[in-house]
Amino acid sequence: MADPAQEELAPPPSLFKLGGVLFWIGVFSFGGGLSGWIHRQVVHRYRWMTNDDFLSGIALAQIVPGANVTNLCVYVGYRIRGAWGATMSLFALMSGPTILCVFVAILYHYVQDYPVLHACVDGVAAAAVGLNIRLGIVGTQRIQRMRRMAPMIAMVATFVSVGVMEWPLVPVVLILAPLSVAAVWPRKGGGAAHA
């Protein structure tokens, strides 16, 4: 599998091009899975960002308050084209869905009795979750490349606590994040961390 982190990045796009790409992601992201879409376009298709940079954006997006997708979008835009890139990306990503979701809400009343449409919607939404699971796999592969136990344990512990046990997210992150960071903190006299 080609690893985008090892390949050369393309030159940064114009603000207009960046906005265009995110606009269409917003419009076509039926059923969710936006982070997966953004990863595909920005890292794989256009090579505006390395895989590693994108993945640290994911971590940042989830820990900073706010919707993960919009935070990720702000981070991606900022890394590619600075503060204006972030602004452009956010507005481009959100403008389509803001209008479309209202139209879907209006249409919903007319189509809610058709089981075929329900099946389509449920199927698309389930598949869209797969786009985000795929990003989890990409993240796990990166953790494997770190060749250390602590990050893998931190990942599994976070997943089990929040996903399986359904413990509240904020205290879990407040406890696990410092532990996870402390475990890889550079010690005096060698053993430097390199991600």
Place this chain on the structure above:
Amino acid sequence: MREDSSLSPYLALITVFVPLSLVAIGGGPSIFAPIQKEAVDVRHWMSAREFIEIFAVARVAPGPGSMLGTLIGWKVAGWGGAIVATLALFIPSSILCLAVAKVWNRYRGREWHAALEMGLAPIGTGLMFAGAIAIFRMAEAGPLAWGLAIFVALMLTWRPRAHPFALLGIGAVVFNLQLWLAHAGFLR
């Protein structure tokens, strides 16, 4: 109810969504419960049933699940409300995120920066997987949905360039197949 000027619905939307925007740690779903409480019990913007309907629409419509806020704004004050609610919910957290990204970027290359990143990335990845489970739990999804999502994830890992549309389309086809089989009496 308390304020009666023509600005009041917009003001009410801003008062509800701006604070929630800044406490949504871990993403939109973490504030769905408080949004429901505000919209249904506190402000009486809609019935519990209407809220569930809006929730379903936000999930399938394009955009993040937090478009829930947009739809509440729309219910409260039409198109103006939709736009005000969207901005109130996404702008504050985005400004905060931009500020954090700037600081984060400034110290790139330092040893402790690498350690922070190496420590935080696994938390992000763990939350990504947990988020997938949370979505299915909220949607009361069955084994077919799970299987499909895992199939899509594995397909994309095997073939990163596979087009998401094709995979989403497979989802729609598979679920219709199930519907048809159930209808024909092969499944119960």
